[in-house]
Amino acid sequence: MAVSTIYSTQALNSTHFLTSSPSSSSKQVFFYRRQTNRRFNTIITCAAQQTVVIGLAADSGCGKSTFMRRLTSVFGGAAEPPKGGNPDSNTLISDMTTVICLDDYHSLDRTGRKEKGVTALDPRANDFDLMYEQVKALKSGIAVEKPIYNHVTGLLDAPELIQPPKILVIEGLHPMFDERVRELLDFSIYLDISNEVKFAWKIQRDMAERGHSLESIKASIEARKPDFDAFIDPQKQYADAVIEVLPTQLIPDDNEGKVLRVRLIMKEGVKYFSPVYLFDEGSTISWIPCGRKLTCSYPGIKFNYQPDSYFDNEVSVVEMDGQFDRLDELIYVESHLSNLSTKFYGEVTQQMLKHADFPGSNNGTGLFQTIVGLKIRDLYEQLIANKANAPTEAAKA
Ligand SMILES: Nc1ncnc2c1ncn2[C@@H]1O[C@H](COP(=O)(O)OP(=O)(O)OP(=O)(O)O)[C@@H](O)[C@H]1O
Numbered sequence: 001m002a003v004s005t006i007y008s009t010q011a012l013n014s015t016h017f018l019t020s021s022p023s024s025s026s027k028q029v030f031f032y033r034r035q036t037n038r039r040f041n042t043i044i045t046c047a048a049q050q051t052v053v054i055g056l057a058a059d060s061g062c063g064k065s066t067f068m069r070r071l072t073s074v075f076g077g078a079a080e081p082p083k084g085g086n087p088d089s090n091t092l093i094s095d096m097t098t099v100i101c102l103d104d105y106h107s108l109d110r111t112g113r114k115e116k117g118v119t120a121l122d123p124r125a126n127d128f129d130l131m132y133e134q135v136k137a138l139k140s141g142i143a144v145e146k147p148i149y150n151h152v153t154g155l156l157d158a159p160e161l162i163q164p165p166k167i168l169v170i171e172g173l174h175p176m177f178d179e180r181v182r183e184l185l186d187f188s189i190y191l192d193i194s195n196e197v198k199f200a201w202k203i204q205r206d207m208a209e210r211g212h213s214l215e216s217i218k219a220s221i222e223a224r225k226p227d228f229d230a231f232i233d234p235q236k237q238y239a240d241a242v243i244e245v246l247p248t249q250l251i252p253d254d255n256e257g258k259v260l261r262v263r264l265i266m267k268e269g270v271k272y273f274s275p276v277y278l279f280d281e282g283s284t285i286s287w288i289p290c291g292r293k294l295t296c297s298y299p300g301i302k303f304n305y306q307p308d309s310y311f312d313n314e315v316s317v318v319e320m321d322g323q324f325d326r327l328d329e330l331i332y333v334e335s336h337l338s339n340l341s342t343k344f345y346g347e348v349t350q351q352m353l354k355h356a357d358f359p360g361s362n363n364g365t366g367l368f369q370t371i372v373g374l375k376i377r378d379l380y381e382q383l384i385a386n387k388a389n390a391p392t393e394a395a396k397a
């Protein structure tokens, strides 16, 4: 597309500036990196919709991709990388959703980070100004050309065009780190995986699938820990929902990390989001569902539900410790949970059975990820309905 005359130049901040040109059918906006004057991205179209933006934060290897697959499945349709684009693109597009990986906003490539002695978790290795401008543009229905961080080569590749979707998910290390980006989120989730469990998952994946040694996995976790503690973990205080994954309490001194205690922490008072509850809203409940209606082998299953506080916020917490033997019997548990935002009886069980092969399908990680997916669908539908019903300024006048 031809670039029209620069219409206005506006200073964004110390590192970027922005120019735009008006046109009746489309709007073009360019971001430039100040140091290099390199035109970084071109915003080409202006759609008439508003995009709902969801943030998903977690450390690497903590189940973001698995969660994304569960979420996009709730909306239907398969999620695929942009057609005909960079084969190493990190983006996944389905009919309703576009998932972008915030690794694409690394401002330093692998060599650059090594030279400067910073990790990818360090804010200095990431371009939050560009992240903010692009998420803001997409939220207001404007396409962007987003950079790509190539995990295969460790380099920053040529950008890819991202059209504004109905639902934009920004997943990665820092969706809630920058206050401006945080303000753009309609809903946010943090996957809080305890060190013991993270270690077990990393070993399983990086040793089995990527050929890393136990020592190198340990060293990589240790090297990232200070930056994880400083920059990633504090984001959980801002999340509307946190899925906390801990070792089981059902097996004394368990060190296998196979049986998990998973807590779904849901903030109260979030617009369009009503927390799930067990039996009786606002009560404190402890429930062992094992028996005639739910088959449980050792060490069994235990649920807890209670109101609580989390970083000074009022929350509701549903907890599941243990694992399911038979997923088809999950309907028994589902029928005792309320406010699930399902469209029909048994939808949670159906979703779980559909993806029985995904990691965590037999425990609280899969169950709570599925439930959060359904809550996000509900939030999206309420937001859109509310927008459609809102009288326009012109109509009010
Ligand atoms: N709920 C779970 N239960 C057991 N293992 C899990 C679970 N979720 C993820 N894992 C393990 O962790 C690995 C990483 O999961 P996933 O690819 O979803 O994480 P990620 O956060 O997207 O990782 P990355 O950022 O490194 O791409 C999986 O291969 C799997 O071994």
Ligand SMILES: O=C(CO)[C@H](O)[C@H](O)COP(=O)(O)O
Pocket: 059, 060, 103, 110, 120, 121, 150, 151, 152, 154, 173
């Ligand atoms: O924390 C990470 C998020 O995925 C990665 O380590 C980071 O993006 C750097 O990637 P790579 O290790 O491929 O250079």
